[in-house]
Structure formats: structure tokens, C-alpha cells
Amino acid sequence: MARIQIDKNSSRKDVIVSKAAALFREKGFKAASMRDLAESVGVEAASLYNHIKSKTELLHELCFGVANRFMHKIDEVESEKVTALEKVEHLIRFHIDEMINHYEEVYVSDREWKHLSDPYLSNFQNQRRMYRKRFAAIIEAGIKQKEIKPIDAPTAVLILLHAIGGIESWHRSTQKISAEALTENMVSMLVGGLVNK
């Protein structure tokens, strides 16, 4: 009889959630079936329900896991005693790191949250909106201090977040530059722009 293999400090549910992340990332939430997931876990579909409540619960876990990490981080950054520009750079580096090291979950949380159902959906959207508002506020502060050029802060946030989402392509590319090189290139371009001044 097949059994879900676990290693210390991780429940069988953790294994399922993690496999779900990979699968949802690859096929999209809707296109990924519970039978697909079961196969990737090495078990029959019905057996999954000894550990989880529903398919949607898997999406909840993924989305809110990520959202919580980001909320936690922005709390931290806001209370740092550094310039606004440095705060922005810290957040950028955090996003890049998350996208490099927790690729699947972050990606899924970013692209598949639409398929959450209320009340989780509204909850998630609110958190997202809040996060962006707080990020934008830091940028606004930087503009007031003349550390950051006078641009529309919400637009800047949107550019930053989506640009970093592009690390998806890096993950899939055959000739990857190193994670460190990627990070420095991204920071350099997002903070300093393309132009050689």
C-alpha cells in the first residue's frame, strides 16, 4: 500500500500542499486535477481527502502563506530606521528572494488567487491592496525627501512587483545566470534604470 513519504517536521498535508504548488504553477489551478495531484503525490485521489478538506483549501494555504510572509516583512521594513530608498530596496530584495526561493508558491499566489472563493477572496484582495498602499506610501515618503524622483507611486509599485514576477521566466530559461547576478541586475535596473548616466 502506497504511503505518502514525509521527513521530519513536515506533515503529510505539507507534502500535498507543496506538490500542489508545483502542479498549480505548471498547469494552473483550474487545469490541475486532483487526480493529477494524487499521481504526483503517489497515491489515489480519494486518499488526499484524509489530509485536506478540499482543492480550494490548498489554494488558501498557498495564497495566505505567501501573503502572511509579505505582510510580516513590510511591518519589519516600515519600522527600520533608514532612508525610504533603502526601505524600497529592502523590499525589492525580499521580493526577489521570495521569487527565487519560494518560486512555486509565490507564483501561484500571484496568478491563481482569482480562483479563491469568498470570504477568502475578498480577504486576500484586501491584504493585497493594503500591501501595495503601504509600499506606495514608502515611495511617496522617498519622493518628499527627494531621494526618489517624482513619479506616480502606485505606478512605481505596480512596475516593481510585476517586474520581479518576471523571475518566472528566469526559472524556466535554460541558460540561467546565477541567483546573485540576477538579483543585482534587477536591483540595478529597477533602482537606477537602463540609461548609462
Place this chain on the structure above:
Amino acid sequence: MARIQIDKNSSRKDVIVSKAAALFREKGFKAASMRDLAESVGVEAASLYNHIKSKTELLHELCFGVANRFMHKIDEVESEKVTALEKVEHLIRFHIDEMINHYEEVYVSDREWKHLSDPYLSNFQNQRRMYRKRFAAIIEAGIKQKEIKPIDAPTAVLILLHAIGGIESWHRSTQKISAEALTENMVSMLVGGLVNK
């Protein structure tokens, strides 16, 4: 008996494709059913098949419609007699314009191409890869000319394309700045960076 309303120079199929774009954008390709689409068109699901071959055909039309426009544009830009940096800016402005004015199609083409099936899938992926290579080559040229700072060109392309994809959020936001303001903010930040120099 309900009939699909058309205006001059657009077939009934065009109407369906366009409604499909909106629906696929909203729900995702997999989650959008033919019955949903039929309702949005104002007709029964089966009736759609008098005009289209399959659901996937709709995705083909959308993806390759967009891909062709981009290929056409990069042909044009490559042959321009201007600096590399200007070429990059032209492409950026084109992408922004596409994302503002053909939101649904571009968005769908960007996020839902995974659900294409071979041979269309490979074909699309190749076109995409080629496009990015050519875009990167322009940036490389700019680096050689010292117009553009020495960064990893493929990474720069990835940042640019994804950053512009963020216009999605702009479309959905309640308090939109104008399209012109958005464009100038984006160009300013992507070309010149955040920092106030």
C-alpha cells in the same frame, strides 16, 4: 430568435473572439466555459459552433493575433535608423500602448498561452523566444555603444516585459491616472530608474 449583432467590417466570429478575450481575461481560459461565452454573446452554447471550430481555436486566434502584431513591430523597430536606446524606448511605448488599448487580448495571450495545444504551443513558444532574443540583441547593442548601462540583457528584457504587464493592475484600479500619465511614468522609471540623480 436571438442573433449575434455585428457592425460593419466585423464577422460574427470576430464578435465571439472578442467576447472570448474579455471572458478568458476575467476567469482564465480553463475556468471560462463555452456556456459562459454563449451567454455573454447572447446565444446558446451550441450556436457558437456555427462560427468557430473549437474553444481552443479561440485561444489560437487571440494568441497569434497578438504575437503577429509584436513580430511586425520588432521588424519595424530593428530597421529604424536611431540609437539602440531609442529603439528600446519605442518598443516599450509600443508594449504600453498595446496593453492599454488591447488589454484583454494581450493579457490573455500573455497568461493563457499554456493552454494552447501542439503544434500551436511550440510555435507560440518559439515566436516568444525569438522576440525576446531580438529585444535582448537591441539592448546588447546599446550596451556596446555605452548608451545603456552594462546589465544582463535577457534580464532587462524580462523586467521590461513583465513590468509593462503590470498595466493589468492599472486597468482594474478604481482611481486610474490617465493613460498618458501612466505611459510617461512607466517610461521614466524603466529607462531612468527610481533614483533621483
Place this chain on the structure above:
DNA sequence: TAATATTGCTAACATTTGTTAGTATACTAT
């Protein structure tokens, strides 16, 4: 008006989907 081609509708189909019930097997603790 008659003839033909378009376009729509109803009904049905085979699949695939998430999920549950009931039961068997494996692990854990006494």
C-alpha cells in the same frame, strides 16, 4: 415568391471533475 445558405435552438453524448461512503491495510501504543 421560391430556393438556398446561414444561423439559431433543443437535446443529448461522452468525459472529466471534485468529492463521499464504505472498507481494507498499516502503524502506534498498551
Place this chain on the structure above:
DNA sequence: ATAGTATACTAACAAATGTTAGCAATATTA
């Protein structure tokens, strides 16, 4: 070894899906 719990399996379900067949209504053309 035995009892009890955790985990797996088989079988089946209702619902939703893309699509087709056959026929009715409407346009278009002659």
C-alpha cells in the same frame, strides 16, 4: 498480541464540460 487510530483503496456520485446531430427559423439570392 491487541486495540485503536491513521491512512489508503475501490467504487461510485452528481455536476459541469466541450461538442455533435438534427431540426427550425431567418436571411439572402434568384
